[in-house]
Amino acid sequence: MIKVSLNGYGTIGKRVANAIILQPDMELVGIAKTSPNYEALVAQKLGYRIFVPENSVKSFEESGIKIAGTIEDMIKESDIVVDTTPNGVGAKYKETYQKFSKKAIFQGGEKANVAEVSFSALCNYDEAINKQYIRVVSCNTTALLRTICTINSVSKIEKVRATIVRRAADPKEVKKGPINSLVADPVSVPSHHAKDVNTVLKDLDIVSMAVIAPTTLMHVHLLNITLKTAVSREDVISKILETPRLVLVRGKSEITSTAEIIEVARDLGKLRNDIPEVVIFEDSIYTKGNELFLMYAVHQESIVVPENIDAIRASMNLASKNESIRITNATLNIKGGYLI
Amino acid sequence: MIKVSLNGYGTIGKRVANAIILQPDMELVGIAKTSPNYEALVAQKLGYRIFVPENSVKSFEESGIKIAGTIEDMIKESDIVVDTTPNGVGAKYKETYQKFSKKAIFQGGEKANVAEVSFSALCNYDEAINKQYIRVVSCNTTALLRTICTINSVSKIEKVRATIVRRAADPKEVKKGPINSLVADPVSVPSHHAKDVNTVLKDLDIVSMAVIAPTTLMHVHLLNITLKTAVSREDVISKILETPRLVLVRGKSEITSTAEIIEVARDLGKLRNDIPEVVIFEDSIYTKGNELFLMYAVHQESIVVPENIDAIRASMNLASKNESIRITNATLNIKGGYLI
Secondary structure, three states, rough: OOEEEEEEEOOHHHHHHHHHHHOOOOEEEEEEEOOHHHHHHHHOOOOOOEEHHHHHHHHHOOOOOOOEEHHHHHHHOOOEEOOOOOOOHHHHHHHHHHHHOOOOEEEOOOOOOOOOEEHHHHHHHHHHHHEEEEEEOHHHHHHHHHHHHHOOOOOOOOEEEEEEEEEEEOOEEEEEOOOOEEEEEEOOOHHHHHHHHHHOOOOOOEEEEEEEEEOOOOEEEEEEEEEEEOOOHHHHHHHHHHOOOOEOOOOOOOEHHEEEEEHHHHHHHHHHHHHOOOOEEHOEEEEEEEEEEEEEEEOOOOOOOOHHHHHHHHHOOOOOHHHHHHHHHHHHHOOOOOOO | EEEEEEEEOHHHHHHHHHHHHOOOEEEEEEEEEOOOOHHHHHHHHOOOOEEEOOOHHHHHHHHHOOOOOEEHHHHHOOOOEHHHHHHHHHHHHHHHHHOOEEEEOOOOOOHHHHOOOEEHHHHHHHOOOOOOOOEEEHHHHHHHHHHHHHHHHOEEEEEEEEEEEEEEOOOOOOOOOOOOOOOOOOOOOOHHHHHOOOOOOOOOOEEEEEEEOOOOOOOOEEEEEEEEEEEEHHOOOOHEEEOOOOOEEEEEHHHOHHHHHHHHHHHHOOHOOOOOEEEEEHHHHHEEEEEEEEEEEOOOOOHHHHHHHHHHHHOOEEEEEEEEEEHHHHHHHHOEEEOO
16 A cells, blocks of 8 residues: 655645545645644545644644644655645745655645646556656646647647647635636747646647636636547547547437536536546547547646646556556546436 | 617617717708617706607606607607617617618618618728618627628638627616626527628628627727638737727737726726727737637627717718718727727
8 A cells, every 4th residue: 555645735736635645655644734723624524644844733733633743753654655735835845745755646736846747547557557746737737738648649740739728716716717808828839838748748749728707616728729630429428438538418318508507517426526537528520631629628727636646656656547547547436428 | 960769778878879969961950769768857957859659648747858859759750760769679670760661770680671770980991871760789799790801801701600698788787687696698509609700791601609798898809810821910919900890909008808998988088987898818819720810809788889979970971981980080089009
């Protein structure tokens, strides 16, 4: 059993913690938290061992939260650390992981050079095997890569032109906006998403543009992919249907929005209404000559969770690509095929 | 003086009414309204003559709103009617305009076959000269056409791939949503916007995809245009700067959102914060080989107002294209160049 700890317990950290507990080859050492807020109280209620920075020991004790030790104690107990600290903080913690010679998985909010390899399970699992430091790319990049690598196996991709409509904030983020504006973010073209895709697929011709919209549920991507040879709509649909972590919204279901997708996740009893699959609108799949168009939704809170689990297995060389993806999908109930 | 009446006094109608009063060659007969709501009360306060359907006479009288006659009375007094009734209603009123042999300008919510020609002042003014029935295309299509016809004069366009992020509702529409969702609208590709562009530019290769976002201020378009020959970013910027009805948001202004654009319109004292120009983010203009990328914002409530005025002049053959655009821009204070 590989001992995994979680440094950071926010949107991604708490989901990865749940996922680690479900893996047959991993055990959760504990989680690290810097402030004794409501999420720390919930973690305690869930029975997690909580580790804190030395200078937070007193504030946690005053809050009545029992701590298991310092973050350094947690790291020492671990074989590998999943770093889900805020953007840029992971790079600072890297020194500590190095000090104790521990492997680490970083998130997409860190710069690519924090790790030896940027990671997408479907695209480059094998490159990450035995690596000391792996960076799981961001939610938007994870969705782009899953989709691009799948389509590339139908027909070689010549170029990708992507529009990303980003959610403004996660549901819990009460201080973020906008609440009534579209924000070009960034206003310059190409957006950083294309560059981030290139950290995994180095030679891909991709340009992305991005705008933030006032919603909390999911991102939406609108892709225009030029292929070396024309493909049929049916071939694309068949390939998507046989690829786990991509699901199709059936045209007949009359689902056209992120709100309805999340409602399905709620009705199906998914934990926190998470839906880590890329959710592709079947009716949006359209071909014109060598071009393919499609639209899909991305659940920003959960999409990178399975990739974090696979990254642990790659780093520790616990399983082959297909074996790891199979175990992760089975334990997390991640589907392929139609959403409903 | 050409006598113009307005059938319909909603978002577009009330703005066209203001615009007609400012034209040196037009006079406003009056406006037609079907229900005595707050907008009718405001119209009375502004001194407009109000015409109503026969079966609404009583309800208007009970509301204390003085009426000048029926809608048929208004049409009879007019040389031309601008029809700004709700989508689809204009086609029904067409019979009445025919009955009295009156010219009419329809809006983009009507099907293209309601009129002899679909209209964009910059693209096809001359085709509309002397036409009995003209249809001004919708807000999104108007913005697409202004931009496309401008870029096409820099270098011949081979194809346009457009993403449209639509505002969910106008500020006054309190019953429309969504308030927290992205909605593929339509979920099928291409969206109707491409088809509508083709009602004016019949041979253009254009594919559009559209999503609704929960905001009321403006639409945002993200374009990828393939040109016959490569152009420089500077040539595109020069052409935009010399084209009225397109304005550039200077990179240095640090404006990146629709909210900030509208705040500029408010600070400049524009009536209702209208900004009928296509507002292009200078920093988004990007070239790669023969491709051009750009992002811009579209004020859905006001962008078609100048085109309605020009359509009247074309139908009545009052002025040449350039002369009409010049008068409309001067009277409505419509700019080119930089936003600020």
